[in-house]
Amino acid sequence: MTSIMVVDDEVFIVDLYRDILKLKGYEVIATAYDGDEAVRKYQTMEKRPDIIILDHRMPNKNGVETMVEILAMNKNAKILFVSADIMIEKEALKNGARGFLSKPFRMDELVESIEKLRHEP
Amino acid sequence: MGSTTGARSEHGRDENNDCLFYLDLMSHDILNFNQAVLSYLEITLNDASTSEETRHYLLSAIDQIRNSSQLIDDVKKMARLEQVNSDAFDTLSLEGVIQGSIEDLRLMHPDMHIEVSVRNDAGHVNVKGTDVLGDVFLNLLANAVRQDQSEEPVIEVTITRPKAPSGMVDVTVEDRGSGIPDQMKRALAGEKRADNVTRKHAGLGLLMVRAAAKRFGGHLIIGDRIRGDHTKGAKLTVRLPEVRS
Numbered sequence: 153m154t155s156i157m158v159v160d161d162e163v164f165i166v167d168l169y170r171d172i173l174k175l176k177g178y179e180v181i182a183t184a185y186d187g188d189e190a191v192r193k194y195q196t197m198e199k200r201p202d203i204i205i206l207d208h209r210m211p212n213k214n215g216v217e218t219m220v221e222i223l224a225m226n227k228n229a230k231i232l233f234v235s236a237d238i239m240i241e242k243e244a245l246k247n248g249a250r251g252f253l254s255k256p257f258r259m260d261e262l263v264e265s266i267e268k269l270r271h272e273p
Numbered sequence: 274m275g276s277t278t279g280a281r282s283e284h285g286r287d288e289n290n291d292c293l294f295y296l297d298l299m300s301h302d303i304l305n306f307n308q309a310v311l312s313y314l315e316i317t318l319n320d321a322s323t324s325e326e327t328r329h330y331l332l333s334a335i336d337q338i339r340n341s342s343q344l345i346d347d348v349k350k351m352a353r354l355e356q357v358n359s360d361a362f363d364t365l366s367l368e369g370v371i372q373g374s375i376e377d378l379r380l381m382h383p384d385m386h387i388e389v390s391v392r393n394d395a396g397h398v399n400v401k402g403t404d405v406l407g408d409v410f411l412n413l414l415a416n417a418v419r420q421d422q423s424e425e426p427v428i429e430v431t432i433t434r435p436k437a438p439s440g441m442v443d444v445t446v447e448d449r450g451s452g453i454p455d456q457m458k459r460a461l462a463g464e465k466r467a468d469n470v471t472r473k474h475a476g477l478g479l480l481m482v483r484a485a486a487k488r489f490g491g492h493l494i495i496g497d498r499i500r501g502d503h504t505k506g507a508k509l510t511v512r513l514p515e516v517r518s
Contacts, residue, residue: 171312172312236308
């Protein structure tokens with residue numbers, strides 16, 4: 153089963169991801185509510201997630217900063233950047249995001265993006 | 274007198290920045306709320322026990338959520354353009370900006386083969402602008418992809434100097450889409466703010482391009498790829514002042 157880490161500062165959005173991903177047969181193995189927490193958790197995880205779903209606008213560390221630190225730990229980390237701020241798309245992709253979804257996305261789009269990343273080397 | 278005017282202007286700028294801040298905050302949060310509403314509507318829609326009648330209502334609600342989200346995105350882009358101050362303009366290599374926009378277009382459509390040819394008859398040209406200029410060309414290119422119904426869209430970009438007026442440079446993007454009818458061309462060419470009908474049918478994309486071109490000292494020229502037959506595709510030209518070194 154594909155394992156996923158969800159990082160978003162909105163509790164209701166994290167809950168939403170849990171609901172959608174469970175329904176679609178994925179396993180959420182970790183959550184974080186800001187960039188700092190995400191980096192700390194990723195650093196100490198025994199089993200790292202196959203894919204990280206990452207928001208941008210968060211306290212302490214934003215999504216791009218968080219992504220850069222995670223990629224420094226693991227350059228092969230597969231990060232799907234998801235944001236309500238479409239202006240960040242270019243910066244996210246240039247800094248190593250494997251995909252970008254703007255909110256609000258359709259469930260099919262999320263599943264397609266996850267499946268695409270899952271099959272990437 | 275001057276200082277009063279200056280203070281008033283400063284005050285206006287502060288108020289404008291406050292408005293943009295609240296607009297940004299509001300739109301970001303509404304898009305998050307829309308995400309939750311959209312997804313739970315979709316979950317209910319996909320539930321096998323949902324009746325056909327309920328599915329119909331859910332689909333209507335989903336349409337409206339998507340419309341509201343699109344409206345927010347468009348208004349944010351327009352507000353960002355209004356914010357651009359000419360004092361902050363950089364000197365930019367025109368071809369460099371265009372190549373950046375083409376790369377961004379390919380990032381947006383990683384699975385699509387898009388044939389983009391660039392012909393530069395003007396040589397190295399600098400213009401004044403900001404990163405929004407890249408969005409202007411990206412908007413034109415993305416519009417060309419949207420309009421082209423084929424699986425492998427073909428876009429031609431040319432950089433030329435017009436015969437008149439001097440000191441200007443034209444960036445023309447030609448597509449093979451359904452084109453822009455004459456009535457819409459006239460509405461888009463108007464100097465005043467677009468009315469609701471134009472906005473509704475042209476989308477905010479071209480209005481954004483028009484506003485940005487104007488902000489950078491130029492304008493947008495709308496034509497047909499094949500003169501006199503708009504159905505064969507559009508020819509959109511952004512005319513900008515050249516920076517002479």
